[in-house]
Amino acid sequence: MTHPSTHLAEPAPAGNAQPAAERGLSQEAAAALLAQAGRNELAKQARRPAWKILLGQYLSPLVGLLLIACVVSAALDEWADAVAIGVILVVNGLVGFFQEYRAERAMAALRSLTAPRARVRRDGQARLIAAAEVVPGDILLVEAGDIVAADARILACYALLVNEATLTGESMPTEKAALADAPGAPLAERHNALFMGTAIANGSGVACVTATGARTELGKIAHLLATVEDSVTPLQAQLARISRTLILLCLAVVLLVALLGFIQGMSWMNVLILAVTLAVAAVPEGLPAVVTIALALGVQRMAAQRVLVRRLDAIETIGCATVVCTDKTGTLTMGNMIVRALWGADEHALLFAAAACCEAQLDSQGKAGVGDTTELAILVAAWERGIRAEDLERDFPRRFVIPFDSVRKSMAIRRANGVLYVKGALEMVLARSRSAPEGVSEAADDMARRGLRVLAIATGEGETEEGLTLLGLVGLADPPRPEAIAAIAEARRAGVTTVMITGDHPVTAEAIARELGILAPDEAVQGRIHARATPGDKLRIVRDWKAQGAVVAMTGDGVNDAPALREAHIGIAMGITGTEVTREAADIILTDDNFASIVGAVREGRGIFDNIRKTVIYLLAGNAGELAVMLFAAVLALPIPLLPLHILWINLVTDSLPALALVTDPTDEDVNGRPPRDPALPMLGRREWSVVLATGALQALVTLTVFAWALQARGLDEARNLAFTTLVFGELFRAFGARRSDKTFWEVGILSNWRLFAIVMLSAVVQIGIHHVPVMRELMQLTPLSLSDCMLTIVIGLIPLTVIEAWKLFARKWIRGH
Template identity: 60%
Template sequence: AGDPTELALLAAARARGVERSDVERERPRVSEQPFDSDRRRMSVLRSDGVLYVKGALEALLPLCREVPPGVAEALALLAGRALRVLAVAEGRGPDERDLTLVGLVGLADPPRPEAVEAVRAAREAGVRTVMITGDHPATALAIAKELGLLREGESPEGTVHARATAEEKLHIVRGWKARGEVVAMTGDGVNDAPALREAHIGIAMGRTGAEVTREASDLILTDDNFASIVAAVREGRGIYENIRKTLVYLLAGNAGELVLMLGASLLGLPLPLLPLHLLWVNLVTDGLPALALVMDPAPPDVMRRPPRRPEEPMLGRREWTAVLATGLLDAAVSLGTFLWSLQHLPVEEARTLTFTVLVCCQVLRSFAARSVGLLHWEVGAFDNRPLLAVAALTLALQVALPEVPALAAFFSLVPLEATHLALALGLGFIPVSVLELRKLLLRGVARARARAPAGG
């Protein structure tokens, strides 16, 4: 364990026959000036009087009296290969002056394959990824291109920030917040802590992050993997989408029950449902499918949608329109069933049939509620097995209620003929069918509009 840069340097030294333990035994440390983001260098004075300094080349050059030729070209070559470049110098005595530049060290930290894919997924999701690093500008630019942060012809301005200090990181975060953006900031060093605290979501690295950085953060990334952040975005969007569609489903069911009862009262009809029926519908018929809807996998297109604004309500005009329209649809089928039943059946049997039709409508409608724009088969017919199980169980219980004498007496129901049960199931398919056909109709209209400019 330890700083990755220091470990890489020790590994390179060991490959050349230099062991740290031997150096510490033969020439122990006398003093040390640790790395500082403002100085951008560190130094160690050993017992033989030699001062060893490493850091950014720009920070060391003013302190050197001897610089070998070709340093600038070597720097450009290493940085252009996306290598982090450290300059190494040595001198005599404790003061960092009159140094001799010994050479440059290139450190490779190739992006993980999943990080490249995560950057692409974040771009598609409307999440802009900005690189803030202490590396040389050429190194930062090369890494940004490897990651896909910059595409061909795109300017690095605003996307790649090199040689950034703690103050500059803080300024960048505040700048994005001033534009009204929701800012998540990742970091592992002590100088990242102020920016992490300033961001809406501060994310610290769990493996390599400093303790103060983890304390300043809101989240700790245990695997230090950018792809995990994008996966969390996907999961969060999926959870939000599930909560919203579940609310629409529940409210639409309540609206349908309300319109059914109100319509029957205005028409001077007997009560189509008794209080116990409404309680059963709300607790079982609505409640169980709603619990299953919340467990739905994230929609396949969830990462191709633009981010929502923080002030956007969970239920907007589109959702409330869906609640009202779907509620009216459920109520129309149920009230129509009750009107027809009263003309052909006793009141108790008409009420039982209407109760069964309403339950079938709401249970089957849960399959259309899984997505606003995709059909149930497109979302994945068998991806939400709890919903399939709940639908089958609820329909079975509904069929059993009038057939079990004790339950039938408790709910004031009467047994239904097989033809009436088949009728109830068929009528129950009307709302889900209408909602699914509406998706196809809207999709066709959208395609026609997309083709219209090219054809006209």
């Protein structure tokens, strides 16, 4: 008997194929179609001019505050501060400028997926042409290893398997056939179609091109990707809101104090100096740097969680995620098939027959190999039971192979022992069997409900697949990652909803979801599972969740995931299996393709946000204290307590350095035990603003009391000297209490953040030192500080911290009592 070979370079068209398929298009017709339809390329999107992108980086309220600080510092001849702030402005602008090119890089990577060359039939001859010159109506010739050049309808094929995972999300190669598809079939079920950018895994085929360029399925995804806009992250929105509030507050206080100055008879020059001083006091120059350092630190922490961050603000955004839409294969599952169930009277004989019907090759360790993933899984299971593939090949070498095809839905191998080993779909193998175990159909249904891929194993004595003896069933599946089960449980505890989006069959998807814990045994799907999802479906799912107010993270590895990754608040690409398109479209990349890493990133993101918020509160409370000192002094008709240089020094010593140390605080152990914060709520709510104002008022009261007493007892110079140092010590010591709002600094551990302790101690020494270094003393217009005055300012400087910590203890007892 003659059997077909396993490879056919150019199969003849089926009988129902058009006669034109024999010759293909003529060169003249192809040229005319090329002029009409355009080149088979993904169109490049028009780019915004570079100057517009750069200008857009300097239009936010926060940058406006920095500009004010820069101008004020220059006006006061504080060129060091002005240059430092200017550097921050340039760096932040350049970072934002280069981020604008993410979409262009994603589009360029997507265009690289298109085949550079294609084999077509023109004028009756097979010709190799540039893929860009393929036109609708061309007869496309494909074989294993090819990248499909355009969308096409299959006219004839032989054992054709196509890897469409990057387009459809289907984890297994798709079987193709020269049979018409059902109208409206989803992409994953279009067995008569080839799609641009997919890879031929096995066999060969002849197809008629139906769409090129932007009209292909890949082109439609490119269009979706080009029209999706980056989401404004919660952190960007929060900081913009705080910046607007500070600008309004600053203007109001400056106008009020200026009005009071005129009423009290101050000169224009003094009013101007006072207004400039207040503007400097109101601007937290260290805030942008602190946020950048906090996010940069988050990059390092997330790298330890096997997460690479491509955009800094993505660190905080992942922390407030309320929904994670994730792919199944490789992220929630291991990404490779294993045998999970055997059904038959003799499992050893069943596995022997299954292994004898495999063409894959296992390595010497029995753990991996080359070939079809299903066959490798069977060989691994056989190896574990003492059945070696090399022993099979040595003792019973194969005589011939009947390859798998989509019509027979089975394959067979005849070996030297005279036995024909068959594996395939149960309905096809059962129809050709003369005997089968009782209950085999029920067993197959049960396996399918559990999400297993079912293969029937049979043996025969002839050279055809007839009169078989069905031995049993093998159930295979891509197993869940053990750590993913624990991670999903932690995500649920953290209030994060896990949504599984996959190209697999709905029954398989639901079974895996229940095994993973995404769905409880008696829980309804309710939008948590989406099977057979297309690129448009994924984009719609993300938009639906966003419309409900959710902060959405979306994972993906294929081209079909790129638009949804861009649309989501946070796009997460797979580092191992992901395409270049998804990596360019994403905000963060998982180096291990593991869902557990996402939950770890959520934990770190929440910790970073906590650190940013506590630091913002600390900074604003300090600025509020400085403003209150100047405002109350003006209301009380007192001399100016602090000079502009004093304010700049305070902002440098008490704002920037302690704030940078505050953002290094370790993440709270139980941060994922809290529900995600509502992104619609401001970073600083009523409670936080109350803390800022109350702390600022307390600091101002202490400072003004010292100033008023010294003004009467020692004169203006000594009063400014003591008020300045008291305010510095008060804000430095208050940094210890800013770490937690619910615990005192000794409960947290004063050395648990050694950087903060070292900075506060060093800054206190420097503060004392500037009173005794002649150059600094003259520049700052200070007087020497005696030992008694030094001790006095330290003790008084501890008053705000003592009151704040005492209030924490009182509030805790009051809450417990109620």
